[in-house]
Amino acid sequence: MISWIDPLAGEPADLVRIAGLGVDYGERRAVDAVNLRVPPGEVFGLLGPNGAGKTTMFRVMATLLPPTRGEVALCGETIHDRPREVRSAISYMPDLAPMPSDLRAIEYLRFFAESYGLRGKARDNRVTECLESVGLQERAKDICTKLSLGMRQRLALAKAILHRPRLLILDEPASGLDPLARVDLKNALRRQADNGATVILSSHIMAEIQDLCTSIGLLQRGRLLDAGPIRKVLAKFGHAEMRVIVRAPGRRDEVAAWLREVPGVKAELRLLDDESIELRLDEAKLSRAALFTALGEARLGVTGMNVVETSVEEVVVRLGSQASLS
Structure with a gap:
């Protein structure tokens, strides 16, 4: 569970x-007994296969x-007792947010800026800032x-940050974005976090999650398996x-044939074009010592070594496979 600070301690x-x-949803349990705490300034990724319950939570x-059950408090207010106060402090960007067919992008943002109480020069300055932040000026x-799908996503993000929310909830914000636009999105979200906002998002672009998020939660069939850094x-x-x-x-x-017979190595071998051999070892099997002992005894040269950690994508794919089999 993500570490948190007790408010009674004055923090x-x-x-x-x-x-x-x-x-x-009727007899189907979409979200089940989820407990989660996220401190300010985090960029938190809620991950899981389709149908895990991410959009329902959002x-x-x-x-x-x-x-149906439980309590949710955002920005110090509970959604049950003070929903209006919660809404003024958060912003929600759904996947493929609807857009008006009779407004220009700047008019769309001005309309929502005024609904947040901005008028005149303050309104225009904030709209300009948000357009620049997402590259739509x-x-x-x-x-x-008339905007492309990716540009509509950028506009939806600009609308989401208009009132400087303390909490941004983004459901698949990178949908339809090209690589350059995704870079702009990441930079915009990092700026929000640097300014003290908390960002919670879901995405099927796992490389983006691993690069952007400071913490993640893994959701499977409505249950939160774990959350943290x-x-x-x-x-x-x-x-x-x-x-x-x-x-x-x-x-x-x-040498490859010899390595396959070394007791305790348990390595996957791949023959390379430059007369080298690549060995892949599972760190959890603790086979490094056996390998290096064998290499030393055989006087074989080790020309490179690196550790490749498990990726977010590997974990989510594994969870999806488990859910489909259960």
């Missing part, structure tokens, strides 16, 4: 505190769906629905793999 409390959250947090006068969670659900390159000019095949 900032978590922006997100979820206890025993459950959501049922809709509850956005006060759009009442929970040159498309400000385009009709919203990204490296800690990955270490729990995966393993590190060590790759070693052995040079064996002129005798590569012979």
